[in-house]
Amino acid sequence: MNKFMTALVESSRYGERGLIAGDPDRLTKTTWDEIHQQARRIAGGLHQAGVRHGDAVAVLAGAPRDIAPLVQGIWLAGASVTMLHQPTPRTDLASWLGDTQRALEVIEARAVVVGTPFEATLSAFGGWPIQRLTVEQLFADDAADPVPTADDDVAFLQFTSGSTGAPKAVAITYRNMYDNIRGMEFASRIRLKHDVMISWLPLFHDMGMMGFLIGPMFLGAEVVSVTPMDFLNDPLLWAELVTKYRGTMSAAPNFAYALLAKRLARADDGAYDLSLLRFVLSGAEPIDVAVVEKFLRAGERFGLTPDAIVPAYGMAEATLAVSFLRPGEKFKVDYVDPTSLQILKRASVSRAEDAQRFMRLGRLLPGFEAMILTDRGDIGTYRDVGEIHVRGDSVATRYRTDAGYIDATDEGGWLATGDLGYMTEDAQLVVCGRRKDMLIISGRNIYPVDIERAAARVDGVRAGNIAAVRMPTDGSGEGFAVVLESIASGDASECIRIEREVASRIFQEMGISPRRVEVVGVGRIPKTPSGKLRRLEAQRLICSRTSPVEQPQSA
Amino acid sequence: MNSGVYGVLQEILIEDLDVSVEQLHSEADLIADLGFDSLSFATGVAEIRSRLGVTLDSEEVFSCRTLGDLQRAVTDKIQHPALPVAANFPEQLRASAGEAP
Numbered sequence A: 001m002n003k004f005m006t007a008l009v010e011s012s013r014y015g016e017r018g019l020i021a022g023d024p025d026r027l028t029k030t031t032w033d034e035i036h037q038q039a040r041r042i043a044g045g046l047h048q049a050g051v052r053h054g055d056a057v058a059v060l061a062g063a064p065r066d067i068a069p070l071v072q073g074i075w076l077a078g079a080s081v082t083m084l085h086q087p088t089p090r091t092d093l094a095s096w097l098g099d100t101q102r103a104l105e106v107i108e109a110r111a112v113v114v115g116t117p118f119e120a121t122l123s124a125f126g127g128w129p130i131q132r133l134t135v136e137q138l139f140a141d142d143a144a145d146p147v148p149t150a151d152d153d154v155a156f157l158q159f160t161s162g163s164t165g166a167p168k169a170v171a172i173t174y175r176n177m178y179d180n181i182r183g184m185e186f187a188s189r190i191r192l193k194h195d196v197m198i199s200w201l202p203l204f205h206d207m208g209m210m211g212f213l214i215g216p217m218f219l220g221a222e223v224v225s226v227t228p229m230d231f232l233n234d235p236l237l238w239a240e241l242v243t244k245y246r247g248t249m250s251a252a253p254n255f256a257y258a259l260l261a262k263r264l265a266r267a268d269d270g271a272y273d274l275s276l277l278r279f280v281l282s283g284a285e286p287i288d289v290a291v292v293e294k295f296l297r298a299g300e301r302f303g304l305t306p307d308a309i310v311p312a313y314g315m316a317e318a319t320l321a322v323s324f325l326r327p328g329e330k331f332k333v334d335y336v337d338p339t340s341l342q343i344l345k346r347a348s349v350s351r352a353e354d355a356q357r358f359m360r361l362g363r364l365l366p367g368f369e370a371m372i373l374t375d376r377g378d379i380g381t382y383r384d385v386g387e388i389h390v391r392g393d394s395v396a397t398r399y400r401t402d403a404g405y406i407d408a409t410d411e412g413g414w415l416a417t418g419d420l421g422y423m424t425e426d427a428q429l430v431v432c433g434r435r436k437d438m439l440i441i442s443g444r445n446i447y448p449v450d451i452e453r454a455a456a457r458v459d460g461v462r463a464g465n466i467a468a469v470r471m472p473t474d475g476s477g478e479g480f481a482v483v484l485e486s487i488a489s490g491d492a493s494e495c496i497r498i499e500r501e502v503a504s505r506i507f508q509e510m511g512i513s514p515r516r517v518e519v520v521g522v523g524r525i526p527k528t529p530s531g532k533l534r535r536l537e538a539q540r541l542i543c544s545r546t547s548p549v550e551q552p553q554s555a
Numbered sequence B: 001m002n003s004g005v006y007g008v009l010q011e012i013l014i015e016d017l018d019v020s021v022e023q024l025h026s027e028a029d030l031i032a033d034l035g036f037d038s039l040s041f042a043t044g045v046a047e048i049r050s051r052l053g054v055t056l057d058s059e060e061v062f063s064c065r066t067l068g069d070l071q072r073a074v075t076d077k078i079q080h081p082a083l084p085v086a087a088n089f090p091e092q093l094r095a096s097a098g099e100a101p
Helices: A003-011 A032-048 A064-076 A093-107 A119-125 A135-139 A174-188 A206-219 A228-233 A237-244 A254-266 A289-300 A338-344 A448-455 A492-510 A535-546 B002-016 B038-052 B058-062 B067-079 B084-088 B090-098
Strands: A018-021 A028-031 A056-060 A080-083 A109-114 A131-134 A154-159 A169-173 A196-199 A222-225 A249-252 A279-282 A309-314 A321-324 A333-336 A356-359 A368-373 A386-392 A398-401 A404-407 A415-423 A429-434 A439-441 A444-446 A466-472 A478-485 A516-520
Touching: A003 A064, A003 A174, A003 A206, A018 A032, A018 A064, A018 A206, A028 A032, A032 A064, A032 A135, A056 A064, A056 A093, A064 A080, A064 A135, A064 A206, A080 A093, A093 A109, A093 A169, A093 A398, A109 A119, A109 A135, A119 A131, A131 A135, A154 A174, A154 A206, A169 A174, A174 A206, A174 A321, A196 A206, A196 A237, A206 A222, A206 A249, A228 A237, A228 B038, A237 A254, A249 A254, A254 A289, A254 B002, A289 A309, A289 A356, A321 A368, A333 A338, A356 A429, A368 A415, A439 A478, A444 A448, A448 A466, A448 A478, A448 A492, A466 A535, A478 A492, A478 A535, A492 A516, A516 A535, B002 B038, B002 B067, B038 B058, B038 B067, B058 B067
Parallel strands: A018 A222, A056 A080, A056 A109, A080 A154, A109 A131, A196 A222, A196 A249, A249 A279, A279 A309, A478 A516
Antiparallel strands: A018 A028, A154 A169, A169 A398, A309 A321, A333 A356, A368 A386, A386 A415, A398 A404, A415 A429, A439 A444, A466 A478
16 A cells, blocks of 8 residues: 555554534534544445546545545545535526536546435436445445555545636645645644644635645544534634634635624623634735735634744645745735836835735745746845745656646656746745736636636627736735726626626526726737737726726736 | 625635625626636635534525626525525524614
8 A cells, every 4th residue: 555545544543533523513523543544435336336556436425424434535545626616596507517527527437426415316326337326335346455545546636626618636645645745734833732723614615625634644643623614604603613623723715814803803702712723824816915914813712823824835736835924923915016016026125115925935834945046047046036846756747638647747756837936035925926828716716717707698798808817905815807809898787787797697507796897998808919818908807997006916 | 684695705705705896886797797606605604604604505696697697696685595504504694684784
């Protein structure tokens, strides 16, 4: 067996720690040993269903108590795991099914396993050349012995977004997971006897899956896990769980801390005890310094300490974490001269009032190297701004696409992250912009093509002449605007109709809404001679109308 | 009573959803004008429940196009609580229905 699975199975035998999950009012604990026994039965069921070494198994489930044994059981059966994009009450089921089918084709899934609350979708997969299984039926099977797997076998095929056009999955190996989780273990100084992890993060996202399910399962750490719906229904549930279970470690994207800051500020004195929290990570979304400050101010009343805040940087391609602040250190904010940043591509320290603030994202995890590649193609030194490249055993080398496997790294093993950033004198990484078109809305990675495709379905919009662009606003996170061409651009009432319909169409399909929709005349959207959109220029079109001082590249 | 509900909705929009005062009018389109996304809807529903004791289901919420529609949906639910859900919050319900906040 590979070293990851060997360690995972072994740590399940020690101690009474496990996964505390279920209905938020009545959480119950399943020890890692019990989960391992369930996983062996699931592996038996999968084997019976024809799943073999190297196959891909897709999972559509929401409950942590289903997902933990399922993931382990799929590995014990020698197969790889893929978490499918989940339908919401708003989702158009026909288009979700189309997307799901494309995703299953890309990974050539042998089987799909459906759990709570998605059992009803099982019949929808009928007629597809795929094994359809439920968690419940797998739980009832006879246990099987683990199928041996190698360190470089694919363990996880993680889709990088809900991108419907060209689904692309990061191929995470056992070696990648071993290296990254060991790195996080080291850098977080986790102690199994004392630490309790608290999470509501979605398990179809790398931060929830790797950080708060696979991580604690591998280490044998105690984790309390509820769902994103539980959290959104009542964000203070997080503070309740931290208090009740004496939580010490947690993580979330920036938007959640903004939400919590507001709720905590209104809570009664003494309602919660956040004093044991020593590791509160902010990741998966650009960190707004003001949000961290507000969260701290609101939390201090309940014993939250500033050195508990852990700014971090990571991505699915690196399994999860690339850098984070070390425990016991207080986060540091960089004040940077905006002109130098924009023109000279240098993050010069500034004490002026117009200085831009960026959070330092901690030092690299052990096993990582980073390189800043400037626009001129040089390797940057401290405070030179360029594209962040990372390398190490945590970094996946391949993507799985509809054209098979493609390289994710170059011949030197470097991954171009698409993020712009620099290194500080104290070896901390700072992200100050993004080269790729991708948007990050409330912790979700969104590709502009998907927004543009939704907008194109509205009457009067010229297909292929739509640009979804980033639209930064202070205080309320990353947003986007849509610029589109229409022959009716001179007709005010028609423009209003188009703007509204485009906004609600995008919301219906994706659950996100543009900050602004702008209808322009035919030929106004900037394109390359070969007809490719120039989104960055289109972004300037919008930004120039809002506020001339806004930095379109700031993250 | 309506002004009470509207007042609480205003508070939620300004305090929790970062909507500016100028944007607030009953014809404002929740998605197109106020930029509501699924997170805003979830937050709004949670706040309406905690402040007004009214639980709107997702169908009821998504059928509201404007702020006025949302106000009517909440008011209807206070006057005709269809399910015993509201009974969990009788005191909050009486307090908010009886007086402007």
